[in-house]
Amino acid sequence: MNIDWQTFRLTLQLALTVSAALLVLGLPIAYWTAFSRWRWKFLVEAVVALPIVLPPTVLGFYVLVALGPRSPLGRWWISLTGHTLAFTFSGLVIGSILYSLPFAVQPFATSFAGVDRKLMLASATLGASPLRTFFRVVMPLSVPGLITGIALSFAHTMGEFGVVLMVGGNIPGVTRTVSIDIYDRVQASDYGGANATALLLLVLCFAVLATVYSLNRRAWSLGLAKNL
C-alpha cells in the first residue's frame, strides 16, 4: 500500500493548529455576535458566514492576493521574516482559519445566545466582571456548542482543498495536504494509492467526529460536568 504519511502528518498538524486558533479567535467574535446590540451587526455576521457560500477558490484567491508581496500585509510579513506568506504553512493556516471561521463562530454564538440572560445578570449583581461571567457562567454552559464548533472546524480543515491549492500550492512537507495528494494521484492515474489514501482519510474523519459527538452527548446527559 502506497500511502504518503507525511501528507497525513501535515494535514493533522494543520487541522489541529486551525482548530486551536479558532477556539481562541472564535470566542470573542462569537461573544460579540451573540450579545452586541450594534445595529450594523448583521454585516459582520454576513462577512463571517461568507466562506460557507463562496467557492473556496475565490476565498483562496483573495487570501493569496492579500498575503502576496504586493499587499501591505504581505510586505509587512516579508519585512519581518524575509519571505512571503504565500506557499508556506503559515499562509495555509491563515487561509484555513478564514475558511473555517463560520464553522466555529456560528455554533459558539448560538450556544452563547442560548444561555439564560438572567444568569449573566445575576453574575453581575454578585460583583463579577463581564470577563469572569464569561468564563464562569457562559462558557461552562456552552460546552456542547464549543465542542461542536471545534469538531466542525477540525473536520472542515481536514477536508479542505480549494483554499489549500490556491494559497499553499503543492509543496511536499510544507503545503501538500491529503486532499491535494489524492487529487495528484488521480491525475497521475494512481487509483490504488488514491483509494487507499481517501479511505484512510474517511476513516480518520469518521473516528474524530464520532469521538467528539459521543463526548458531546455525555456533556448533555451529565447536564454538563459539575465543576467545569
Added chain:
Amino acid sequence: MSQTRAVDAPSADSPAEPLAGGERPALDARFSKQHTPEGRAFTLEVAFHTTPGFTILFGPSGAGKTTILDCVAGLSQPDSGRIAIGDRALFDSTQNINLAVAKRRVGYVFQTLALFPHLTVQQNVEYGLTHLPHVERATRASAILQAFRIAHLADQSARQISGGESQRTALARTLVTDPDVLLLDEPLAGLDALTKTKIIDDLREWNRAHGIPILYVTHSREEVFALGERVIVLDAGRIVVQGTPHEVIEAPHQETVAQLVGIENVFDAVVDAISPERGTMTCRVNGDGGPMLLETPLVRGGVGSSLRVGIRAGDILLATIPPVGLSARNVIPGRITSLERRDVIVTARVKCRVEMEVHLTLAARDSLQLEPGKEVWLVIKTHSCHLMQK
C-alpha cells in the same frame, strides 16, 4: 390628581446616615423612565425613600415594579433622576454617574432565581466571594448556609434541589456578599404559605443583624400584610400611595388602590343628605333592585355630588334574624345567592338592592346554617364605608 402621599418620607436634604443600632443607609430613588410593557407605553416616574427593613412594592403586572428594581440594580437605565444609597450615588443623570452593576453592592434575587445550574449549592453561594481568601470564603459561605438551613445541601447540584431550597440558596448567594440593599422580585411566588413564612422568618432574622433596606415586589395582598413595614402602591408607572399597609388599606383614596388592596364591593353613589353635626352623611346607591341608602363618614362635597363607596367583604357582618341594639348604622336585608369556599374563607354573595360580597369563616357558615336562598341581614359600620373619588 394629588393622591400621592409620601408618608414618613424625610425631606430630600436630610442625610441618610447609618443609624445608631448598626443600621445601614437608606435607599433614595427619584427617577423617570420611558416604559413600554407589551404595547402600552407610559412614563415610569417614581420617588421613594426606603429605610432599613421591608418595603413592599405592590401593584398589578405591568405597573413597572420590576423596572424599578432593574433601575436600582443597574440592569436598566433611567432617563433621568438620581438613585443613591445614603450619599453614595448609584445613578445621577445630572452628574453623569451610572455605576456598573457589579460595583453597586445591590443584591438582587430574580423571580426565576437564576441559580447557576452547573454549580453546586456551595459554589453558587461562594460565587460572589472570589475576592476573598479561600478560608474566609468558606467560613462566610458555611455561616450563611447554616442561617438559611441549607448546609446539608452544600454539595448538591443547584438543579437537583427543590423549589423552597432553591429560594433559600438564591437568598444566601445574594446575602453572603453583604449588599447595601436587597431587591426581591417575587422570589417566593409559587411556594406554599408555610414554606414561605419560614423563609421570610429566616430573612428577617438575617436582617435583624444587618439592617439593610429590602425592596420586595409582590402582587399578593397577603404578603403586603404579612411582610410590610411600608408599602408603595404602584399603578401604570406612578406611585399611587405609600405608607404603612394599614394606612394604605384604610385610606384608599382611589379606586385603583381599592382594587389593589382588596375592597371587593365598590358602588357608584350620590350624596343624598349630610349631617355635619354628626360627622356622617347618607349616600344613595342605585342598584338593580332600586336605591339603597348607606350612612357613611362625612367628606367634602355637597348633596348631589357623585362618588364611590367601597366596603371590604371582611368588614360586613351577617345576621340570620333582624339584629337589634347595634351601634352599626347600616342594616340591610338581603338573600344569599351563592356560597363558595376558597381555602378557609367562605365567600357569600348576597342580593340586596345591589349584590354584595361577604367573607365569613367556615365556623360562621356552619353555625348559622347558611345556604343559598337564606334570608339574611347585612350589618355595616359607618366607618367601614370608604369613600373614593369617582
